[in-house]
Amino acid sequence: MAKTATKSARKPAAKAAAKPAAKAAAKPAAKAAAKPAVKATAKAAPTAKAKPAKKPALKLSMLKPSVNNMTVRVFARAAGFDHAETDAWGHTRSPEFMARNPAHLTPMIEDKGLPRGVLWESCAIMQYLANKHGLEKFYPKAPAKRAMIDSAMFYLIGTLYPYVARATYPALGFPQYAGEVGHSDAHPDKKSEAQKAAMAAIAEPLEVFHSFFRDGKPFIGGKNPSIADIRLAATLEFLAVVDYPLPKWAKDYLAAVEKKLGNAYSEPAGDVRGYIAYVKSQAKA
């Protein structure tokens, strides 16, 4: 399995160890990147020999083309975690993976203190990490505000995402869900009809995110993107594979999320976009 250490994970161990874990984790990625490397070297100098790099406490198993995974990859970067990513492509149903995660789903984190050692489900992972490290900027503590974020995420996973999956998975070449037309041996015309119906159904929940959850604010979270915004923006990325005509507000919203989060968003989004460009080029060929 190829291991990918993120930029923040490569931060000098001496400096990272000197900081309380929660504070270091809460530091925005941009801020961390902006600190001059020379300062870190100067600080570490009195201890003479550099200590071997500390293993990142948080491990993330992920699949690069997936927006469920992109969600957590964006959040981890935006929150400035020292985490290590493991590409689980082709391994999710291996006996070793299944022994830890019988649902064989990514994203999956491994973190000390979790009762079973692992956690899957993108929204649960972001909620857990935000709770653990007090990241109120992404996940407000006030019950009423938090409830809106939770509602938006549950609505996304339970209503919007199934439509997005049915509309895009055939083009993405992803396996579809058992019991659905796309998974059956129905005539291709029937499958195409089902795909088109799912695509048409996206407009209504999408508008709910705009009119109800954003309610005139730049983001569901207010002035800054919350974990619900990260989840929504990542989900919308898949629609490019079917050239879904996003309304103007959604295009502007996606651009605003990316602008606010910068490279924390663009880097994982690049993997999803790259995959979409690849499948589209294959479809044309």
Ligand SMILES: N[C@@H](CCC(=O)N[C@@H](CS)C(=O)NCC(=O)O)C(=O)O
């Ligand atoms: N609702 C879950 C969906 C996770 C999911 O469907 N993960 C897929 C990739 S998009 C996966 O890991 N599939 C591998 C497998 O089932 O073996 C989430 O938001 O995390």
